[in-house]
Amino acid sequence: MNFFSLIAPFYDCFMAALHKKQGKVLLARLAPLSHRKVLDLGGGTGKLANQLEKAGANVWLLDSSTAMLKRTRRLLPSNRAVLGDAASLPFAENSFDVVMIVDALHHFRKQEIVLEEALRVLRPGGTLAILDFNRKNAAVKVLSILEQVMLEPALMLTAEQLEKLLAQIGFIKIETEIISAYQYLSLSTKP
Ligand SMILES: C[S@@+](CC[C@H](N)C(=O)[O-])C[C@H]1O[C@@H](n2cnc3c(N)ncnc32)[C@H](O)[C@@H]1O
Structure with a gap:
């Protein structure tokens, strides 16, 4: 049993x-969302995907945990809640207006490959939104140790490290916004 199978029943609480x-931050920064095709990578139980759907987006969510997806399927049509690995996306190139990765990049063991896949499936001019924990923060360093104890990769990056990786x-048009003491939002564009 992996970490997310264990916590899925309590995660939303x-x-x-x-x-x-x-x-709130995502809706403000990604507006207008009406009729936009969004892919939520490592989207978990679908709570954020659901907020974007309510704002008019059509969201596909991909996650590797059956237990998390079981909950997602209460919020999204089942053909748009996909079991899979973010490092090998079952979608054609240029398919999405937005790819978002929230609190999930640091859980991906193959971060670079996932970001290459995000670039492939985005349409030219499409937006990649990454919201994650900032490695510079002391509490995030503690979180990282706790996650490693649970055998998670805990690959938190600093905003500067992520910007460099995205450019590579x-x-x-890579822009980072510090949204709290421990989290940042990175927005970038496919040329
Ligand atoms: C902390 S949760 C974040 C869920 C959601 N984005 C949110 O903000 O509530 C991280 C999610 O990443 C998923 N995940 C981890 N590795 C993955 C991979 N290689 N491919 C797809 N999903 C993955 C986990 O199953 C989990 O649901």
Whole structure:
């Protein structure tokens, strides 16, 4: 049993306040969302995907945990809640207006490959939104140790490390916004 199978039944409860804040930021920065095709990578139980759907987006969510997806399927049509690995996406190139990765990049063991896949499936001019924990923060360092104890990769990056990686992979117009003491939002564009 992996980490997310274990915590799936309680996940939405202990993330409720954070999801509310994160949703507000994403809705503001990604507007207008009406009729836009969004892919939520490592989207978990679908709480944020659901907020974007309510704003008019059509969201596909991909996650590697059956237990998390079981909950997602209450919020999204089942053909748009996909079991899979973010490092090998079952979608054609240039398919999405937005790819978002929230609190998930640091859980991906193959971060570079996932970001290359995000670039492939985005349409030219499409937006990659990454919201994650900032390695510079002391509390995030503690979180990273706790996650490693649970055998998670805990590959938190600093905003500068992520910007460098995105540029290497080919994203342009990379902008980072520090949204709290421990989290940042990175927005970048496929050329
Ligand atoms: C902390 S949760 C974040 C969920 C959601 N984005 C949110 O903000 O509530 C991280 C998610 O990443 C998923 N995940 C980890 N590795 C993955 C991979 N290689 N491919 C797809 N999903 C993955 C986990 O199953 C988990 O649901």
